[in-house]
Amino acid sequence: MRYSWSVFLVLALFAQVRSYAQEDLYDLGSVREIRLYFAEENWSDLLDTLYLQGDDRLIGDLEIDGIRYPDVGVRYKGFSSYSSSRAKNPFNIKLDHIHQGQDHQGYEKLKLSNVIQDPSFLREAMSYEVARKYMPASEAGFANVYVNDVLIGLYTNVEDVSKEFVEKHFGSRDNAFVKGNPTTVDLNGENSNLSDTPGSDPEAYHDLYSLESDEGWEELLELIDVLNNDQAAIPEVLNVDRALWMHAVNYTLINFDSYVGYAQNYYLYKDDNGRWNPILWDLNMSFASFRLTDASLHWNGFSIAQAITMDPLNHVQSVSVQPRPLMRELFENDTYMRMYLAHMRTILNENFANGAYYDRALALRDLIRPHVLADTNKFYSDADFESNLDQTVSDVVDYPGIAQLMDARNTYLQGRPGFSGQPTIEAVAHWPEEITVGGEVEITARIVASDSAFLAYRCAPNGLFEHVEMRDDGQNGDGSAGDGMFGARVTASTNLVEFYIYAENATAGAFSPERAAYEFHSFTTRITTGALAINEIKAYTEGTGTSDWIELYNAGGFPLSTAGLYLSDDPADPAKWAMPVQVVAPGEYLVVWADGEPDQGADHANFKLDAEGESLLLSYADGTIIDQVQYGSQYPMSTTGRYPNGTGSFRELYPTLGAVNTNDGSADLDRHIRIFPNPTAGDLHLIVDENGPFELRVIRSDGAILTPEYSLSGDGLVTINALNFGAGVYVLELQSPSTTTRTTFVSIQ
Numbered sequence: 113m114r115y116s117w118s119v120f121l122v123l124a125l126f127a128q129v130r131s132y133a134q135e136d137l138y139d140l141g142s143v144r145e146i147r148l149y150f151a152e153e154n155w156s157d158l159l160d161t162l163y164l165q166g167d168d169r170l171i172g173d174l175e176i177d178g179i180r181y182p183d184v185g186v187r188y189k190g191f192s193s194y195s196s197s198r199a200k201n202p203f204n205i206k207l208d209h210i211h212q213g214q215d216h217q218g219y220e221k222l223k224l225s226n227v228i229q230d231p232s233f234l235r236e237a238m239s240y241e242v243a244r245k246y247m248p249a250s251e252a253g254f255a256n257v258y259v260n261d262v263l264i265g266l267y268t269n270v271e272d273v274s275k276e277f278v279e280k281h282f283g284s285r286d287n288a289f290v291k292g293n294p295t296t297v298d299l300n301g302e303n304s305n306l307s308d309t310p311g312s313d314p315e316a317y318h319d320l321y322s323l324e325s326d327e328g329w330e331e332l333l334e335l336i337d338v339l340n341n342d343q344a345a346i347p348e349v350l351n352v353d354r355a356l357w358m359h360a361v362n363y364t365l366i367n368f369d370s371y372v373g374y375a376q377n378y379y380l381y382k383d384d385n386g387r388w389n390p391i392l393w394d395l396n397m398s399f400a401s402f403r404l405t406d407a408s409l410h411w412n413g414f415s416i417a418q419a420i421t422m423d424p425l426n427h428v429q430s431v432s433v434q435p436r437p438l439m440r441e442l443f444e445n446d447t448y449m450r451m452y453l454a455h456m457r458t459i460l461n462e463n464f465a466n467g468a469y470y471d472r473a474l475a476l477r478d479l480i481r482p483h484v485l486a487d488t489n490k491f492y493s494d495a496d497f498e499s500n501l502d503q504t505v506s507d508v509v510d511y512p513g514i515a516q517l518m519d520a521r522n523t524y525l526q527g528r529p530g531f532s533g534q535p536t537i538e539a540v541a542h543w544p545e546e547i548t549v550g551g552e553v554e555i556t557a558r559i560v561a562s563d564s565a566f567l568a569y570r571c572a573p574n575g576l577f578e579h580v581e582m583r584d585d586g587q588n589g590d591g592s593a594g595d596g597m598f599g600a601r602v603t604a605s606t607n608l609v610e611f612y613i614y615a616e617n618a619t620a621g622a623f624s625p626e627r628a629a630y631e632f633h634s635f636t637t638r639i640t641t642g643a644l645a646i647n648e649i650k651a652y653t654e655g656t657g658t659s660d661w662i663e664l665y666n667a668g669g670f671p672l673s674t675a676g677l678y679l680s681d682d683p684a685d686p687a688k689w690a691m692p693v694q695v696v697a698p699g700e701y702l703v704v705w706a707d708g709e710p711d712q713g714a715d716h717a718n719f720k721l722d723a724e725g726e727s728l729l730l731s732y733a734d735g736t737i738i739d740q741v742q743y744g745s746q747y748p749m750s751t752t753g754r755y756p757n758g759t760g761s762f763r764e765l766y767p768t769l770g771a772v773n774t775n776d777g778s779a780d781l782d783r784h785i786r787i788f789p790n791p792t793a794g795d796l797h798l799i800v801d802e803n804g805p806f807e808l809r810v811i812r813s814d815g816a817i818l819t820p821e822y823s824l825s826g827d828g829l830v831t832i833n834a835l836n837f838g839a840g841v842y843v844l845e846l847q848s849p850s851t852t853t854r855t856t857f858v859s860i861q
Contacts, residue, residue: 138251185209218711232500248281288328305375450621453530534620554589565615608673648753651721667758749788
């Protein structure tokens with residue numbers, strides 16, 4: 113089935129409108145319906161061939177919950193999960209393979225796993241749900257997949273770790289981006305372990321890692337060099353806490369098809385702070401479904417009983433058969449080791465010690481049961497599905513019952529050194545309550561059984577945390593010396609402070625909040641009215657190739673955070689769109705795209721501007737207004753902006769997006785008749801300040817009089833069809849009962 117370009121445009125528009133009414137693609141409360149349509153009856157054979165070639169996709173049409181997308185690119189994916197002899201293979205579907213920009217709810221690629229290593233069908237979705245509490249990790253849900261209206265089976269539907277993913281979580285997308293993904297997994301080799309064994313030539317690493325960005329090999333080698341040879345400099349190039357969380361998830365859940373085992377199935381993204389951030393990937397064989405190796409004591413594989421008692425410090429307290437610098441070089445630092453174990457304790461306490469995971473598993477099993485039973489291509493029996501939450505299912509390997517594994521593993525880990533005896537951190541507070549930008553703030557906490565403690569703080573989202581020792585000496589806002597209250601003083605360089613506290617003794621460490629540094633305490637002071645200005649707005653963008661936009665400007669002397677601020681075009685609903693938390697430096701601009709498409713990014717508002725005029729407010733949720741503007745009709749060539757920049761009253765200006773507003777050309781904007789664009793290659797737009805009737809005519813350079821076709825499409829906005837004028841210089845004449853006005857324009861047809 114194929115569509116013409118015009119039909120595609122209609123379908124794409126329809127899909128965009130419908131998508132807002134749809135449930136989220138990865139909603140774990142329901143099962144998605146995904147249908148593929150291929151014109152070729154031998155589609156499976158073709159996909160097998162393309163899989164072996166590894167460089168192309170089969171074109172088909174895609175339907176997600178009734179929304180149709182034409183001409184998507186489809187291929188099989190996976191390593192051990194794929195086989196040409198299987199009816200149910202994993203899919204990789206690229207929505208924008210042919211039509212650039214085609215997506216579903218902002219997602220351009222679907223990754224569908226066939227659940228081959230999991231009789232319970234629960235491992236992947238549950239593991240990602242746990243991981244998302246502690247670090248950026250993919251969304252994951254379930255989907256029934258059909259091809260040409262024939263049910264293939266129930267799949268897990270996992271969010272791709274893409275440039276859109278890193279932009280969502282790190283605020284950028286164009287930095288170095290790498291996947292630990294060896295071309296061929298060497299069961300007796302190092303694979304993507306981040307060691308420097310291959311040497312200093314980037315090409316030696318090309319078969320071990322895949323580059324997801326345009327450049328980055330030299331930067332990856334810098335990380336590898338520091339990680340292996342300069343332990344003290346590791347925090348400068350690596351987000352250590354994020355690496356500790358990744359290891360904590362893998363070791364708690366016995367997810368060994370990862371960096372822990374054959375050193376694969378992870379990503380690294382270099383953020384704007386210059387630090388690499390590990391990202392989990394491929395959790396389908398978590399909960400000890402994969403037990404071939406851990407590159408340490410159990411180098412030849414391990415049993416379910418050994419999985420239960422797997423020591424999370426094997427690589428430090430025992431051996432590394434193959435180098436694991438991302439673990440060993442961190443765990444050899446005593447503080448990092450205690451932080452890592454504290455993270456594991458948090459995962460256990462929040463998910464397993466309290467039985468929450470089991471209740472969640474029961475709910476998900478009830479949700480997917482009818483779909484699993486309807487899946488005639490699944491790899492295990494209905495009885496296996498029902499029993500594998502609690503009991504081992506024996507097949508090619510033994511798949512432990514999830515509860516059988518995790519209840520015993522929780523008991524084992526809770527009894528290990530480092531999982532108890534930690535300090536307690538309570539009564540976290542700051543003073544003064546209303547902070548002053550540029551002023552000093554005291555942060556205090558009651559800390560018991562600690563040998564040392566530090567405060568990590570920052571005044572910009574996604575910025576680096578600075579570390580300050582917390583003391584109980586009576587000199588840091590902590591009360592009396594030795595009273596158990598610890599304090600530290602910091603300078604609030606913006607109206608936002610984000611922080612966490614870490615304390616440790618010789619036995620164990622503890623965080624407040626426990627999910628730090630992914631979560632943290634924060635406090636803000638409201639910015640004053642007018643401190644952050646609505647500086648310029650563009651509401652008429654038809655035919656300009658861009659979306660409506662709003663420009664904010666910090667005209668003050670201190671950085672300002674947008675925490676707690678909202679933008680709205682409805683005075684009755686001031687909290688219409690919550691602004692992303694960003695810090696705007698003095699003299700800096702912040703642009704928001706008012707396109708009604710919040711799925712397109714954090715800086716895309718959920719409303720559009722009205723070119724006929726309306727109100728625009730910047731406020732807090734309680735209606736406290738920071739700035740507002742009531743603007744009238746706008747036109748294609750101009751905006752409504754403050755002049756002088758940032759402080760003046762609003763007037764019509766020529767656009768200066770992200771730059772100083774000027775009155776350059778204001779004389780043109782004040783004329784009786786204005787033309788845009790000039791020169792023109794098509795339609796000619798006029799703004800006519802004339803309340804009464806008028807006539808238009810065009811005078812060619814040879815004196816000929818042309819009567820143009822024109823239409824009135826707004827408040828004084830006239831559109832003339834100039835396509836048939838031909839190239840040349842023309843005079844446009846406007847006649848009214850009171851005046852005759854002439855102006856010149858150029859046609860470049």
